[in-house]
Amino acid sequence: MFASLVSITSLMLSTMLMMVGYGLMNYLVPVRSVAEGWSSFLISVIATGYTVGFTVSCIVTPKLVLRVGHVRVFGALITLLTASILASSLLVDWHAWIAFRAISGFAVAGCYLVIESWLNERVTNETRGSVFSIYMMVTLAGSIGGQYLVPLGDPLNTTLFIVCGIVFAVAILPTALSTAQSPAPIAQVQFGLGKLYRRSPVAAVGAVLAGILSGTWASLGGVYTTQSGFTTGQGATLLAFVLAGGALGQIPIGRISDLTDRRYVMIACGVIGVVAACAMFFMSPDTPRLLYGTAFIVGSMLYPIYALNVAHANDRADPSEYVTISSSLMVLYGLGTVAGPLIGGGAMELAGPRGLMLYLSIGFAIYAAYAAWRVMKGNPTVAPDERTDFHAIAVPMRGTDPAGSIAVDYETDYDPAQSE
Template sequence: MLASLVSITSLMLSTLLMMVGFGLMNYMIPVRSLAEGWSTFLISIMATGYTLGFTISCVITPKLVQRVGHVRVFGALITLLTVAILACAMVVDWRAWMVFRGLAGFAIAGSYLIIESWLNERVTNDNRGTIFSVYMVTCLVGSIGGQYLVPLGDPETTQLFILCGIIFSLALFPTALSTAQSPSPIAQANFDLPKLYRVSPIAFVGSLLAGALSGTWASLGAVYTQTIGLTTAEGATLLASVLAGGAIAQMPIGRISDRIDRRQVMIACGGVGVAACTLMALVSSMNIYVISAASFFVGTVLYPIYALNVAHANDRAEPAEYVAISSGIMVLYGLGTVAGPVMGGAVMETTGPKGLLSFLALIFGFYAAYAAWRMNRRSPDEAPKTDFQSMPIPMQVTEGVTGQPGPGPDTGR
């Protein structure tokens, strides 16, 4: 185990630095956008550039890695991240930022894919859980740490943008100078959406909804914190609470879903999401402790439902279909991340900042209702379940395009 951890030290250091820059960027950009006087709807439109670039990268990056290898592509993507954030400091215009955010989305998704592919080749059935837990903690610590850098500077100047660019650049060093062997080329996976719907309608619909939920919060959560009057430090705490909730709850939710009908867990998650979003909407923004606690419970179901969709689909698929199924889920999730911020932004623009919580509660409610309806349409399977796999936050969308099979009894996952 110790040898396995040592072998990924440089990769985890690069991941930590990249996630610090990622956390700083994703909080700083909305704060600066509001300072420029851009409307919530305009910010949500701009955010679709990021999610669109993210989704496209999941298709294109594997081809680039096949041509020139992991290390070179990772270096190019980190450079692209640096360019994107520094360009935002040079040209302050929402149309330009939409393009720059698209470049950042492309780069960050490709980086996630390469990191996870690299890890998948380093792990064994015995240490997979430990290695990916280290990865999850690294991502969480880095992202939260980056968010807490925003209160230390002024987003209305170029200072934080330059700092973010420096952090991204530093993320190149550990992997570029590492003597560890590069992983094998990524295998390209094809997706089959009609097959996915036939195998698991709830995973099909649920993936769209999961993407809409996470995409909307990721794009507009920081806007929400600022428009309800929180300071940047209080806003960082609220955003960190959502991430922490998602990280802590994934494994318990997964273990429960391994023992009972996963659709019952989906219904429960949807119900918790509705209740937590309603509580956040009712609590005064002046009570930062209560609102952060409520946001923690939002996080406990906001991210794990993606992994529930993957596990449910794989329960009903043949082992040879795992990669195609997971790839289809990834594409649908990506489409949800594009559509969600636009609709959520329109609701916020019309009804105010708490409209974001109403929108999220509506999606959670639909997710629970659809799972309940599917329970009446199809009885539980008699076949043994596949094992639930906890997935890192917020990079779940890369699962299925790395050429690695989804969770299943033949994989030891």
Template sequence: MFASLFSIASLMLSTFLMMVGYGLMNYLVPVRAVAEGWSPLLISLIATGYTVGFTLSCIVTPTLVLRVGHVRVFGALITLLTAAILASSLMVEWQVWVALRAVAGFAVAGCYLVIESWLNERVTNETRGSMFSVYMIVTLGGAIAGQYLVPLGDPRTTTLFIVCGILFAISILPTALSTAQSPAPIAKVQLGLGKLYRRSPVAFVGAILAGILSGTWSSLGGVYTTGSGLSTGQGATLLACVLAGGALGQIPIGRISDLTDRRYVMVACGAAGVFSAFAMFFMTPLTPNLLYITAFIVGSMLYPIYALNVAHANDRADPSEYVTISSSLMVLYGLGTVAGPLIGGGAMELAGPRGLMLYLAVGFAIYGAYAGWRVWRGNPTVHPDDRADFHAIAVPMRGTDPAGSIAVDYEEEYDPSTFDENARTG
């Protein structure tokens, strides 16, 4: 294991530095937007720019890697990311920020894809689980550390934006100076949304809802903490609790879902999400510790539900279809992250900052109710021997695929002779 860790040390250091910048950026931008007096709807529009760029990058970046390689693409994307955050401090206009956030989203998603495909090639089947656990710790630790930089400065000045730009700029150094061999080019795969829906309607719909939920929180969580009267330090702690819940919650949820019909677990996650989101709606900054605990529970439902969708879809797919299924889920998830902040911003406009929690509660309710409806329809449960393993999705990666990067090509034709459809529809 130590040899494996040594082989990815420079990559993990680059990832950590990038994630510190990411955590600082994702908290700093909404706090500064609130300080500028922009409405929740305008802030949600800015957030949508980020998610549009993020989703587009999932399609475009693998093609770029095929042409010029991982290191060059990673360097180019880090340059874009640095330029976007520094320009944001110079041109504080919401129209400009929409475009700059789109650039940042494109760069961040591309960096994730490069890092994960690089990591995937460096590990073996025997060390994959432990190495991706290290990866999750690095990403989570970096993001939380970045959030706690916000209380150390004034978001209304350029200082924190410059610090963020410096963090992004130096994150390229460990990888650029490493003597390790670059990974092989990313392989293109095909997108099959129709096949995914036929295999697993609940995973198809669930991926969109998971994107709506996590995309909304990731984009507007900072607006919620600021508007609710929390200090920047308290807000950083609450956001950290959500991320920690998302990481730790995947362990019990994954194990339970491997032992039973995953749709039952989806229903339970939806119900728990509804109750915890409602609880946060009624809480105030006067009880911060209770708010942190509830936020941890919300996070433990918010992020693992995407991994549930991936595992559920793979349960009903032929092994040769895993990559196609995962790429389709990722695109659906990305579409959800685009729509989520816009609707969530409208909810906050109508009901105030805490309207975000009502919106999340409704999303959780739909997620759980749809899974329950599919069970009620009598769709068969997959036999335990046929279930794919549950794989945790690194937070806050927002749905990228740890199995490798993808590039969308075209819709595959469905061939019913390749698999027993009657046994695994659901």
């Protein structure tokens, strides 16, 4: 275990710094957008640029890594992140911000893919769970820490944008200067959406709904807090509680789903999500403790449901299909993250900031209802000894599987001299 951690120390440090910049960027951009007087729907269009870039990167980045290696691609992606946030401070125009957010989405997704494929090669089956738990805590701490930088500055000037750019730029240093051996190149795998749906319709539909829910909150959560009258400190705290719920909620949800039909757990998560989101609809900043607690519950349902879809699909797949199945789930999740903010922004335009919570409650209800319908159709339950293990996914949710079933696979004939 200790040897595994030593070999990835520089990578974890780079990840921490990147996530600090990510947390700052993802809260700063919507707060500044609201301050510019842009409508909720217009802000959701800007957010869609991010999700489109994110989804495209999941397909393109493996090809780039195969050509030039992990370290060079990671450096290039961090450069894009730095340029995109600095450009946003120079040109405050929503047309340009769509492009800038697309660039940042492309870069963030690529960084996640590089980091997680790198981690997967450095760990063993015995240390995988522990290492990825540490990785989850690193991403959580970095993202929350970045959000709390926003109250320290003024989103209306360029200072916070420059700070974010500096943090991103520094994030490349630990990995670039590390003497650790670069990982093996990765190769693209085939997507099989039809195969996925035949194996597990509830996982396929659930992946789209998980993308809609998590993508909407990630894109518009900052808009919700700002338009609802929260201070930047209160908004950062509420967003932090949602993230913390997403990280900690995966532990009990995962253990329960390993013991019973995962569709029952999906139904329960959907129902609890409906109740919690509806409760937040009626709350205000005047009751912060109650609101933060409810936000924690929303997050504990919001983020783990994608991991439930991955586990359920793998339960019904052959081991040789795991990578293809999970890659297909990632594509469907990405499509959900593209559509979700647009519809959510429209809901906020019609019903005000609380319309976001109403929208989330409807999404949770559909998620639960579809899982219940699949149960009622009489599909057999997978026997306990045939189920795969549930694997927690580091928040913020992206749509990769830390167990190794990401959208890439490793080459078998690896020569370290060819990787860099």
